Amino acid sequence: MSSIKPIRPALYSPSLLTAPPVDQTGVEERAARFTKRSIKGDSKMQGLLLTLSMIDLTTLEGKDTTGKVEQLCYKALHLHDAFEGLPTVAAICVYPSQVRTAKNALGGSAVKVASVATAFPAGQSSRSIKLSETRFAVEEGADEIDMVISRGAFLAGEYAFVFDEIAAIKEVCGQARLKVILETGELGSLDEVRKASQLAIAAGADFIKTSTGKIQPAATLPVTLVMLETIRDHYYKTGNRVGMKPAGGISTSKLALHYLVMLNETLGPDWMHPHWFRFGASSLANNVLMQIAKEKEGCYQAPHYFSVD
Amino acid sequence: MKKANDRIAVLKTYKLYIGGQFPRTESGRYYAALDAKGNKIANLCLASRKDCREAIGAARTALGNWSMRAAYNRGQILYRIAEMLESRKDQFIAELCAQGMSRSAARKETVGAIDRLIHYAGWCDKYQALFSTVNPVASNHYNFSVCEPMGVVVLFAPESPLLGLVSVLAPCIAGGNTAIVIAHQFKALCAISLAEVLNSSDVPVGVVNILTGNQAELMPWLAEHKDVNAIVQSQKDPSLLSDLRKKATGNLKRVIHWPVIDWHDTAVQSPYRITDLQEIKTTWHPIQQIAGSGSSY
Amino acid sequence: MATKNKSTIKPLRLGAGWKYAPAPESSASAQIQHQYELFIDGKWQPPKKGAYLESINPATEKKLYRAAVATEQDVDKAVAAAQKGFDKYWKKMSGKDRGKYIFRIARLMQEQARELSVMETLDGGKPIRESRDIDIPLACNHFFYYAGWADKLEYALPNRTAKPLGVAAQITPWNFPLLMAAWKLAPALATGNTVVLKPAETTSLTTLKLASIIQEADLPPGVVNILTGAGETGSALVRHPNINKIAFTGSTAVGKWIQQETAASTKKLTLELGGKAANIVFSDAPIDQAVEGVVNGIFFNQGHVCCAGSRLYVQESIASVFIQKLKDRMATLLVGDPMDKNTDIGAINSAAQLDKINQYIRLGKKEGAHHYESDARLPQKGFFCRPTLFTKVAQSSRLAQEEIFGPVLAILTFRTEDEVIEKANNTPYGLSAGVWTDKGSRIFNMSRRLKAGVVWANAYNLFDPASPFGGYKESGYGREGGWHGLYPYLTF
Structure with missing residues (x-):
């Protein structure tokens, strides 16, 4: 599957924002319905393996070092070698300064390197700095760029500014796929989430992503549902797919399976693939591994049987 | 026999009241209103099923506007009816006397009717507050129930010629319904005179329609008419109800019985008369839940 | 899908991917008897004429249980028991005590919620998710809600003293068997009436289970009587001269028949009928x-x-x-x-x-x-x-x-x-x-x-015990639920 699209100068127009209103209570009721699905047996194992393969294993700390990133990359490739047939995660997600390290550590594997950029997490910097940071990450070898939108400008109604910024970053990304972080926890309502999703997609996002992980609330089922529905509307209109990445707060396999049920019933099987759906998470992988072990061994597990990186 | 210098009296023609007009019955039929001694006072229209049909049509047309009016405005109009009745008190007393009532009884009947109108005029914008509810449902929804008029209501007026009639009419229209009143066959003069009062009291066209005639003859047509929402029977005799209920099943119109013995008793005036002719409508709407993060205000 | 619009809508492939493995709820929790008798005067009693109706599980077409068919004599007996229950116990009991019995029913139902859910699904065919998450909890809540009204009826009708009607005949439909039984029973009992209730013949199971819960709650005999049977049982109940109130949920045609049938009586009637919303x-x-x-x-x-x-x-x-x-x-x-x-x-x-x-x-x-x-x-x-x-x-x-x-x-x-x-x-x-x-x-x-x-x-199909429910026009009259739901069971 290729994500290469012709790079075109996307132009902002107010008519891009035609999102229908969102009723929060209705969204929450729908989201709660997904959690009522009972996932057992083969379906569960299938879901757990898919979850692992969709993880963007993440470390985004001031104290990140080469050593830490290298260990994480090893984990990405060897989730739990005691079990055969486990997939690798989808990507390692790091700061731009660690992209080269990660790229080298992952060698020629299929695991992607994603780099946050654009003055992550707040995005409070100049356009030129954001562009040059993105350019740096891409030059270092990033396969994917996780940018943040300018929430201040968005909430101030400067949609053209936000749009142009995304479009400009997209241009600099070149072959790298662009994930646009809306930081939904700062947007204030699901209507704004809907609008921001639409704006990001129109400006060229390959993925839309809920959160930086630095702000609470981060990803939730209702927020993700609204974003998936925006992706669906875009697909209905254009036939083009956009990926989705909930990030932050998804730390249990049970919750991850709820997300997959939601994905399965909102966008369907064509999105049930790491190319179109990611979990931004750090501790999710081990929790999924514990569940896989429980399915295999039949008994409940303890955390110290699984490597902590 | 007229004496030489007597003025020749001008006799009043009593007609029906339909859609703000005073037509004669389309059937051309009539009957005599008699005084206590059995002497003829006047001719009255013996309304037909087609007159009923016309009246129901007029009431249906009037319903939208009347039911949507501000309750305050309905109250003012009911008060206006009382005012007009007060100013024509003597006419009604004379008419009641002519129909065989003593002067003191006639006076009591008339002022009772005026006071009853004032009572219900005041209820127009208040019963809702007593009988509507905000319901604390367990989900994130705002839920409230309000009273709404049933719609087109047929009122079989009781024998009490003015007070009884007003006592069934006032709660009906106070609640936003429109009415077809079938006057008591033998006490019908005041009903038509009341129509004249209504017609000059800002009551919109068609809100009240008054027919004179044989209640028993008209009952099946009214009870089976599918564009009538409710029927009030105020005769004491419960046997009248059975047939009415049966005939009313066609469209499940509501049949209400107000078996009143003494219309002067103030216990018969109450907001429950209004709510007897109201439906309850419940509306749900989601409530968005956004509060300052972690706050409980 | 081609439309007149200039752009066509690209269809998704929903439902084609990840399949969920079967996740069956265990039926072990449901103790279903082979045969159920009539619940009259606090006791299980066989029908006078000895007839029973088979009920099947509509999902498997397998026989599930058989329930007695109440005939006129049984109706007579049940109405007499209800009358006795009214005169001897329920009418004399304080609202506070009545309320405590109803609270007790609510709690016992909550404790046995899983069994009730399984029974409802086996008997009626509705998804277990719905009986578990909607029908049964709402039914419990309904009892809980009305229990609280029992000692507050002097606040129910402004400026009027509320009194119970007496014996209420209640007939429930097959679509929400236990929930409808709760909608009927809870307000009737809270307002001080006694009841003869007939569930639909295809879905009597949870109502019969409720009878045993009522027995477990130790309600005085005759306060609640449950008669199973089909249309004939229902019409015998409707026609019975000693009932004061009829509450019916079902088709508009039957509702109209009931109004016809009771036209000459003083039975207070509420009807919750069909719709085409x-x-x-x-x-x-x-x-x-x-x-x-x-x-x-x-x-x-x-x-x-x-x-x-x-x-x-x-x-x-x-x-x-x-x-x-x-x-x-x-x-x-x-x-x-x-x-x-x-x-x-x-x-x-x-x-x-x-x-x-x-x-x-x-x-x-x-x-x-x-x-x-x-x-x-x-x-x-x-x-x-x-x-x-x-x-x-x-x-x-x-x-x-x-x-x-x-x-x-x-x-x-x-x-x-x-x-x-x-x-x-x-x-x-x-x-x-x-x-x-x-x-x-x-x-x-x-x-x-x-x-x-x-x-x-911006919502649909929501129900709550505090929210009145009922129709205009040929959908019937009277309200069930909330404060307005008291009125059909009271007189003043």
């Missing part, structure tokens, strides 16, 4: 939530819902995309074993009902409407029906006028608010309606203009 979606609606509301409106409980949103009015400007979304959503509805926790649409309640639904589907096709159903695989055994919709339905078609009581949606389009109000009200029914729009002032206008007892705005 309009669910109205404006172009400014929260579309995705509206899709969900429409799905929930018509496919909840296989569409066996008197207030089902069976007529969808969608504004023409959004009709094509809305219908596409609806079809995509339908593709994810899982039809099948009601005991599977993932099942969205369970079994049609009976062979007769399935037959009726299929007749309407054939009729719709004959009338020229466009038929669409999901490609859900149906089980070999049992009574099942795919979620179905018809587009290009005319207002004058029978599909848009008659109650189907199944998972069949008739879709009509409209252009203006004025038009849709007229069309929505263009029915003899008036139970419920749905409105989807983002505009507050429009919601209030619609809510005022729609002739229906319940209006869900």
Whole structure:
């Protein structure tokens, strides 16, 4: 599957924002319905393996070092070698300064390197700095760029500014796929989430992503549902797919399976693939591994049987 | 026999009241209103099923506007009816006397009717507050129930010629319904005179329609008419109800019985008369839940 | 899907991917007896004439239990027991004590909720998710809500002293057996009436279980009597001279018959009957939530819902995309074993009902409407029906006028608010309606203009013990639930 699209100068127009209103209570009721699905047996194992393969294993700390990133990359490739047939995660997600390290550590594997950029997490910097940071990450070898939108400008109604910024970053990304972080926890309502999703997609996002992980609330089922529905509307209109990445707060396999049920019933099987759906998470992988072990061994597990990186 | 210098009296023609007009019955039929001694006072229209049909049509047309009016405005109009009745008190007393009532009884009947109108005029914008509810449902929804008029209501007026009639009419229209009143066959003069009062009291066209005639003859047509929402029977005799209920099943119109013995008793005036002719409508709407993060205000 | 619009809508492949393995709820928790007697005067008593009716599980067509058929003599006995229960105990008891008994019933039901859920699903065919999450909890809540009213009736009717009516005859339908029993019993008992209740003959199980819970709660004998049986039992009950009140939920035809039959009596009557509700979606609606509301409106409980949103009015400007979304959503509805926790649409309640639904589907096709159903695989055994919709339905078609009581949606389009109000009200029914729009002032206008007892705005098919429910026009009269639900059981 290729994500290469012709790079075109996307132009902002107010008519891009035609999102229908969102009723929060209705969204929450729908989201709660997904959690009522009972996932057992083969379906569960299938879901757990898919979850692992969709993880963007993440470390985004001031104290990140080469050593830490290298260990994480090893984990990405060897989730739990005691079990055969486990997939690798989808990507390692790091700061731009660690992209080269990660790229080298992952060698020629299929695991992607994603780099946050654009003055992550707040995005409070100049356009030129954001562009040059993105350019740096891409030059270092990033396969994917996780940018943040300018929430201040968005909430101030400067949609053209936000749009142009995304479009400009997209241009600099070149072959790298662009994930646009809306930081939904700062947007204030699901209507704004809907609008921001639409704006990001129109400006060229390959993925839309809920959160930086630095702000609470981060990803939730209702927020993700609204974003998936925006992706669906875009697909209905254009036939083009956009990926989705909930990030932050998804730390249990049970919750991850709820997300997959939601994905399965909102966008369907064509999105049930790491190319179109990611979990931004750090501790999710081990929790999924514990569940896989429980399915295999039949008994409940303890955390110290699984490597902590 | 007229004496030489007597003025020749001008006799009043009593007609029906339909859609703000005073037509004669389309059937051309009539009957005599008699005084206590059995002497003829006047001719009255013996309304037909087609007159009923016309009246129901007029009431249906009037319903939208009347039911949507501000309750305050309905109250003012009911008060206006009382005012007009007060100013024509003597006419009604004379008419009641002519129909065989003593002067003191006639006076009591008339002022009772005026006071009853004032009572219900005041209820127009208040019963809702007593009988509507905000319901604390367990989900994130705002839920409230309000009273709404049933719609087109047929009122079989009781024998009490003015007070009884007003006592069934006032709660009906106070609640936003429109009415077809079938006057008591033998006490019908005041009903038509009341129509004249209504017609000059800002009551919109068609809100009240008054027919004179044989209640028993008209009952099946009214009870089976599918564009009538409710029927009030105020005769004491419960046997009248059975047939009415049966005939009313066609469209499940509501049949209400107000078996009143003494219309002067103030216990018969109450907001429950209004709510007897109201439906309850419940509306749900989601409530968005956004509060300052972690706050409980 | 090709439409007149300039752009075509790209369909999704929903329902084709990840399949959920069966997740059946265990039926072990349900202690189902082979045979049930009548519950009269606090005791289980065999029917005088000794007849029983078999009840099957509509999902498997296997026999589940048999229940007694009450005849006139049994009705007589039950009414006498209720009268005695009223005079000897219930009338004399303080509201506080009455309330405590009803609270007790609520608590015992909550404790046995799982068993009740399983029974409801086995007996009626509704998905276990619905009996577990909706029917049974709501039924418990209903008792809990009305229990609290029992000692507060002096506040119920302003300036009036409320009194009970006496013996209430109650007849419940097969679509929400325990919930409807709760809707009937709880307010009747709280207001001080005693009861003879007859559940529907295809779904008596949870009501019989409730009888044993009432026995366990140690209610005085005769306060609640449960008679099983079919139409003849019901008519004997309705005709019985010593009852003071009838509360019926069921078809409009039977409701009318009851009004006829009781015309000469002083029995106070409340009827909760059929419906053909309009669910109205404006172009400014929260579309995705509206899709969900429409799905929930018509496919909840296989569409066996008197207030089902069976007529969808969608504004023409959004009709094509809305219908596409609806079809995509339908593709994810899982039809099948009601005991599977993932099942969205369970079994049609009976062979007769399935037959009726299929007749309407054939009729719709004959009338020229466009038929669409999901490609859900149906089980070999049992009574099942795919979620179905018809587009290009005319207002004058029978599909848009008659109650189907199944998972069949008739879709009509409209252009203006004025038009849709007229069309929505263009029915003899008036139970419920749905409105989807983002505009507050429009919601209030619609809510005022729609002739229906319940209006869900940006929501559908929600129920709560505190919320009055009941219809306008031929959907019946009287309200159940909330403060207004007390009135039908009181006199002053």
